[in-house]
Amino acid sequence: MPTIQELKDRVNAAIDRQADQLIKTAKTILNNPEPGFREFKTAKLVGEVFDSFGIAHQDGIGITGLKGYLDGATQGPTVGVMGELDSLKVQGHPHVDSETDAAHACGHHCQIGMMLGVAAGLQADGVLENLSGRIALMAVPAEEYIEVAYRDDLRREGKLEFIGGKPEFIRLGALDDVDVAMMTHTSSNSQEGKIAFGGTNNGMVAKRIRFLGRASHAGGAPWLGVNALNAAMIAMSGIHAQRETYQDAHTVRIHPIITQGGVAVSSVPADVRMETYVRGANTEGFLDASTKVDRALRAGAMAVGGSVEITTLPGYLPIQSDESMLDLYKVNAASLVGEENLVRLQHRTGSTDMGDVSQLMPVIHPYVVAATGNGHGIDYVVQDYELGVITGAKAMAMTVIDLLSDGARQANRIKAEYNAPLTKDSYLSLMRGMLKEGTYTK
């Protein structure tokens, strides 16, 4: 029987043999960016690679998601390995799709490469037969919580309930059979060494907002109009006026965009639309801020004598990484990049729906520092594909070996020691409880 190290060596060698193909796949995705719940080309590509690996897969989960399995020799827990299908939208990014503004300015294209790399590695000769349990390989849609109005319309049409891919996976039962999960994200922060892990993330709710006024000739009869853009401006001032009331520890972030600011410059804007997140390190922090944002939005409408429709949508929950899983991962990562290149993270103020998964099962969400530039900016470009795809894949595949070898001793221990903050049912109730829709008129 091979040792764990021998299994890992076989896995790594298999990933190295496939390296060119994996990196090519990542770059193909980079050049075909698609925002969440629209990742049709990307999903098709992932399906084809699964097919080429001989991995049966279910498609169309949460519109575009995929899931396939690798089975170990004996029964045991299921380890989810995830990659995210979706791009952002960032105008002016070097890899932007000029028709849609979609761009992989957050490195998700490498995630699919990593997830497929794990699949390639674990399919190496004599590996799966020494593992107990299953590996669920998942390509998940829509981690970037954007195009809120579009997705909220899908929600209203019954095509979605939640606006993010993993909450949809949870709702649809796609994670029901998964016991522990992992995913690796890219990073560009040079302070984070080569591989960074641990730490926490902000949770959030999102808002879809529509200020309604009354159109009128902006030159001829502005007094007959009610200016919805001014309502939005006042609301934004009001949001900013309250920033001093947020506690540092809550790391509140509120960052609206106006998706429609009027339709003709000569007409008083009567229908102005905004989207915003309200983020915070804990639900107390972001729900308190959400109440304050609502007050400011209502005040904007009140000030101009208009009305405002506010839909507050459940967003993402704060992440907590499982320390025991990190212990395993760390050793593997150190063997690949050297211990001196590992960095333990503190709190990140972005959000991810891996946070939601982390409330239900042990999860890790490390980062491979393979990019340069500013995340979600025009200059966020993955430079080191060896690290961004191949090393990231190896570190996860090696951790899967740790979890599921030796009769899945580690996976079972981690599962047993994990204290889930939420069950699927309580998670769904919590999320549904955050949904709030209302129209406020003076």
Add this chain to the structure above:
Amino acid sequence: MSTLEDLKAKAQAAIDDRAEWLIRNARTILDNPEPGFHEIKTSRFVSEKMSELGIDHESGIAITGLKGVVQGGKPGPTVAIIGELDSLRVLDHPHTDPDTGAAHACGHHCQTPMMLGAAVGLMLPEVLENLAGNIAFIAVPAEEFIDVEYRWGLHQNGTLGLMAGKQEFIRLGAFDDVDMAMIVHTASDSQESTKFSIGGTSNGHVVKFVKFIGKASHAGGSPHLGVNALQAAIVALNALNTQRETFQDQNNIRLHGILTQGGVSVNSIPADVRYEGRVRGRTAEAIADANGKMDNCLRAGALTMGAQVEIVTIPGYLPMKNHQGMMDIFKQNAIEIVGESEITTHPADRNRGGSTDMGDLSQLMPVIHPYTTAATGSGHSVDYVVQDYTQAVVNPAKAMAMTVIDLLYDDGQKAKELIDNHTPLFNKNSYLNFQNSRLTEERYIGE
């Protein structure tokens, strides 16, 4: 019996004889500026001068007001000549009282001397005995509607009913026996280009006293436990500015105000922030519309921060309506003094943008409110300085005295004719009802 021309000539000569005295009085008042309902020294000074001229008068009307009525040779209508006692507050004006910030940056210091000058002319025995009717010499407090919180306090403790001088004079009945009235205000060469200007109108207004109530807390240590009333005010004032495009040009809406308390310690979250404001406009409807918008914005500021706001809306002034017949008479006399080329007649709808409580009086009786261009600089500003005291005091005194003579000569025929043909918008009761209906208090809780 003396001719009209004789009487006017004698009145003018008498005023010229006392010109230095009149101008000296104006300068004394200039150097002792006192804001409305604080005009204690000014009132005492004017009272002494009225006594010197032999005008029996009542004092302490609406705190500092004065009124003396002089009878002509025969009974007839009563014509009032009014001067305003109060100063503004303008920091850094060359004549500012450093202790109070008070300054005569609106030229009111010339108005009571004008009134005294008119008295000098009209109280010549030969003049008086040829007039049929009475002349009321009135020094009114508080034309500038400032110090709103102070006046609201005087209202609440029962000292004042309405919160400006002529308004309160009307309420107290001090104008009950007056049939027509006139006052001359100074203007600067930035506003007018001839020595006298007549006609036009002014904005009406309502006055706001607003308190944003938040919750104090350590501004560094625990800002999250506070509710910032200053931010509520700032959001409200920004919101207010967005409303300006909704005001119609012809309504001449003016929204403006000051923060009289913006917090008390920089390291404590402001919990009590106070605003005094004004909503002006050409018509009562336009003012009510703009005032409703202001209230929406004030509430919106409170709602944003989860604060409270107390809004007191105080009845302000009515638009000025100059009486055509009185204007015609005044104009002829002004021409006699300065020549026709030095007179400007503004159309009746020409709105100066500011407001005066002569507007209130003008809705009750025939009134004129001409301007004499004697100052330089910008009204209510640091550089508003009266330069030509002859034009500021002596000439208007003459013009008013001559106008009274025209009105009350010949058995007061002219005055009677104008009064008989005049239909006022309000009588005293309907005026008071209207003004009282505009007084509102509201407490809005933002949550």
